[in-house]
Amino acid sequence: MQPAHGAVRDVRLARPKSSEVILSEFTPTQQKILQVLSDGLPHPFSELLACLPDDLSGITALRMMLSRIRGKLRPRGEDIICQHLNHSHQYRHVRLLHSASDGAR
Numbered sequence: 001m002q003p004a005h006g007a008v009r010d011v012r013l014a015r016p017k018s019s020e021v022i023l024s025e026f027t028p029t030q031q032k033i034l035q036v037l038s039d040g041l042p043h044p045f046s047e048l049l050a051c052l053p054d055d056l057s058g059i060t061a062l063r064m065m066l067s068r069i070r071g072k073l074r075p076r077g078e079d080i081i082c083q084h085l086n087h088s089h090q091y092r093h094v095r096l097l098h099s100a101s102d103g104a105r
Contacts, residue, residue, distance in 0.1 A: 029053065030069050034093065042083055042090030066091070 023031050032051040036043055049062050056065075070080055077096045082089050 025072060026069065029056065029065060030072075033065065033069060037080065037091065037093035040093060042085055042092045045089050045091065048091060 023034065026034060029052060033048055036047060036051060045059075045062070048066070049057065049059070052058075052061055052065070066080055073079055073093075074096075079094055079096055081092050081094055083092060084090075
């Protein structure tokens with residue numbers, strides 16, 4: 001049984017195993033962002049923004065970068081989630097309980 005459209009996906013708030021992320025598939029900037037998120041802890045948007053080079057710095061550029069990273073992580077059963085903690089948006093790298101690669105329906 002599939003979750004209803006727009007339903008919240010189950011996530012396991014655990015640090016993904018380093019072997020699960022092959023950094024060569026990511027650009028240098030994406031690698032920097034993943035390096036920050038590699039501890040599995042929540043990080044503020046401003047910390048991720050600092051990973052961008054000057055020519056890409058900006059809120060829109062970071063949101064696009066996160067979207068592209070998510071596109072590469074989700075088929076492997078991983079994601080970057082946004083949480084509202086301590087009156088700010090925090091980002092965390094997580095493993096999904098179910099993914100498309102599991103063959104779960």
